[in-house]
Amino acid sequence: MNFCEPGSSGGCKTVKQFVLPFNPELADGKFAPIKLDGKAFHYLIRVRRCKRGNQLSAMAPNGLRFKLIIQSIAADSCVVELSQTGNGVEKHPETMITIIPALIKNNRMDAAVRQAVEAGAAAIWPVQTAHGLIHATGNSNTRTERWKRIAVEALQQCGGTYAAEIEPPAALPEVLKRWNSRGPIFFLHEKPLETGFTLHRLLADETTELALLTGPEGGFSESEVRLMETCGAKGIFLGERILRSETAVLYGIAAVMTIIRERKEWKLK
Amino acid sequence: MNFCEPGSSGGCKTVKQFVLPFNPELADGKFAPIKLDGKAFHYLIRVRRCKRGNQLSAMAPNGLRFKLIIQSIAADSCVVELSQTGNGVEKHPETMITIIPALIKNNRMDAAVRQAVEAGAAAIWPVQTAHGLIHATGNSNTRTERWKRIAVEALQQCGGTYAAEIEPPAALPEVLKRWNSRGPIFFLHEKPLETGFTLHRLLADETTELALLTGPEGGFSESEVRLMETCGAKGIFLGERILRSETAVLYGIAAVMTIIRERKEWKLK
Numbered sequence: 028m029n030f031c032e033p034g035s036s037g038g039c040k041t042v043k044q045f046v047l048p049f050n051p052e053l054a055d056g057k058f059a060p061i062k063l064d065g066k067a068f069h070y071l072i073r074v075r076r077c078k079r080g081n082q083l084s085a086m087a088p089n090g091l092r093f094k095l096i097i098q099s100i101a102a103d104s105c106v107v108e109l110s111q112t113g114n115g116v117e118k119h120p121e122t123m124i125t126i127i128p129a130l131i132k133n134n135r136m137d138a139a140v141r142q143a144v145e146a147g148a149a150a151i152w153p154v155q156t157a158h159g160l161i162h163a164t165g166n167s168n169t170r171t172e173r174w175k176r177i178a179v180e181a182l183q184q185c186g187g188t189y190a191a192e193i194e195p196p197a198a199l200p201e202v203l204k205r206w207n208s209r210g211p212i213f214f215l216h217e218k219p220l221e222t223g224f225t226l227h228r229l230l231a232d233e234t235t236e237l238a239l240l241t242g243p244e245g246g247f248s249e250s251e252v253r254l255m256e257t258c259g260a261k262g263i264f265l266g267e268r269i270l271r272s273e274t275a276v277l278y279g280i281a282a283v284m285t286i287i288r289e290r291k292e293w294k295l296k
Numbered sequence: 297m298n299f300c301e302p303g304s305s306g307g308c309k310t311v312k313q314f315v316l317p318f319n320p321e322l323a324d325g326k327f328a329p330i331k332l333d334g335k336a337f338h339y340l341i342r343v344r345r346c347k348r349g350n351q352l353s354a355m356a357p358n359g360l361r362f363k364l365i366i367q368s369i370a371a372d373s374c375v376v377e378l379s380q381t382g383n384g385v386e387k388h389p390e391t392m393i394t395i396i397p398a399l400i401k402n403n404r405m406d407a408a409v410r411q412a413v414e415a416g417a418a419a420i421w422p423v424q425t426a427h428g429l430i431h432a433t434g435n436s437n438t439r440t441e442r443w444k445r446i447a448v449e450a451l452q453q454c455g456g457t458y459a460a461e462i463e464p465p466a467a468l469p470e471v472l473k474r475w476n477s478r479g480p481i482f483f484l485h486e487k488p489l490e491t492g493f494t495l496h497r498l499l500a501d502e503t504t505e506l507a508l509l510t511g512p513e514g515g516f517s518e519s520e521v522r523l524m525e526t527c528g529a530k531g532i533f534l535g536e537r538i539l540r541s542e543t544a545v546l547y548g549i550a551a552v553m554t555i556i557r558e559r560k561e562w563k564l565k
Binding site for chain 1: 312407411414415416453454455456457494495496497534535536537538539540543546547548550551553554555557558560561562563564565
């Protein structure tokens with residue numbers, strides 16, 4: 028039996044895990060073998076060139092983790108055996124970050140989604156803004172499905188232990204309402220605000236969830252800033268340079284994640 | 297006279313400044329009008345569609361900043377008037393960050409360079425590593441020239457006040473020697489190291505320069521880690537997910553920049 032891990036042959040050099048297309052069902056305390064066809068089959072057998080007996084790490088959409096063994100391969104499907112690894116609890120980060128990026132053009136939105144997942148976003152809620160795209164080309168469902176695929180690919184590559192929930196694009200008031208008051212909510216602003224905060228101050232207290240809004244190319248409009256502030260969102264200014272929208276997404280998550288990850292090391296002056 | 301600024305007509309909506317192709321010379325305490333042709337002419341007149349009398353912000357490669365006025369336009373060149381703005385001193389950040397990214401494939405290296413400039417890197421020194429590209433396709437000079445162009449474009453878009461110095465790719469020992477001991481030097485590692493540090497601890501003391509090494513897809517090799525540590529570089533672990541090389545570049549700069557920018561807010565526990 029080969030162990031299909033990074034560095035071994037089989038085209039899976041940079042892939043850390045396989046993400047199952049659905050959650051396997053538990054019967055009598057164990058997972059029955061499942062049949063994979065379509066894209067999952069194509070990816071495992073054609074792209075990764077897995078053989079019968081190959082074993083790899085897998086994760087279900089609900090975050091459960093498995094050892095997956097290829098049991099048999101047919102012309103257009105394969106059967107895999109799953110045994111759970113870990114304690115069955117989805118391994119979430121200390122703080123779950125929902126990124127709310129302004130909707131931008133397709134290829135740049137794709138980059139934003141990919142990098143947000145790599146950086147560890149727990150949810151991505153694209154938002155329509157005055158200076159960004161409102162009526163983007165293409166069907167909204169099609170695009171959402173596309174982002175979900177990109178998110179799964181990114182998760183496979185980076186080996187993350189939890190998937191990112193992806194919502195279809197929605198207007199700013201709707202998104203703010205959806206967030207309600209699950210936790211602190213911040214927005215990155217390209218100008219320093221009188222009401223501005225630093226991330227260290229905003230992140231000094233532990234929180235299980237937080238949301239981060241990032242603007243489109245032209246930034247948030249004045250009325251959008253007022254609306255966000257009315258809904259309790261705090262503005263953050265991250266330096267003089269005007270970041271591209273997709274750059275702002277990763278920059279914001281990296282800044283927030285690092286401050287949270289190192290919380291045991293620092294305190295407010 | 298029109299003022300060509302973001303939001304005005306003329307195709308310059310997302311451009312914050314024009315970067316001059318050379319440093320204008322000072323004669324008798326003032327800058328004489330200069331003639332622009334080739335790419336600079338093409339960009340200003342064809343792409344941005346500037347007209348005679350248009351005025352825009354400009355920066356020279358040495359960081360000096362100007363008000364630029366289009367004085368006359370010929371078939372394939374134009375003459376511009378320059379008057380200096382600011383105090384003539386290049387406005388650098390408190391800490392200048394040199395990013396030393398592992399050399400990766402062309403299009404992804406391009407993305408890394410662009411995002412590094414947006415995020416505020418003061419220098420970019422691509423490095424050849426065991427698991428990355430050593431003999432990349434294409435001539436090294438051609439590629440370096442290409443990265444310089446991308447850096448200038450990014451600087452024009454983000455409106456930064458200092459340019460990024462770009463060096464041709466070099467081997468790891470050479471790059472470490474070039475850095476010598478200009479300031480602290482860190483490397484991002486995909487595994488936690490026994491000798492690992494947190495960024496807050498490493499950045500607790502003010503420094504005018506620092507360097508950040510980021511690895512290729514497969515990470516740094518063990519002997520590279522030993523070499524870097526021997527040269528005084530400190531390893532940093534930024535979370536469980538394996539970032540793509542270009543994602544690690546921006547993630548690292550964002551993390552470092554934010555901690556430095558907010559240094560007045562926090563202290564070590």
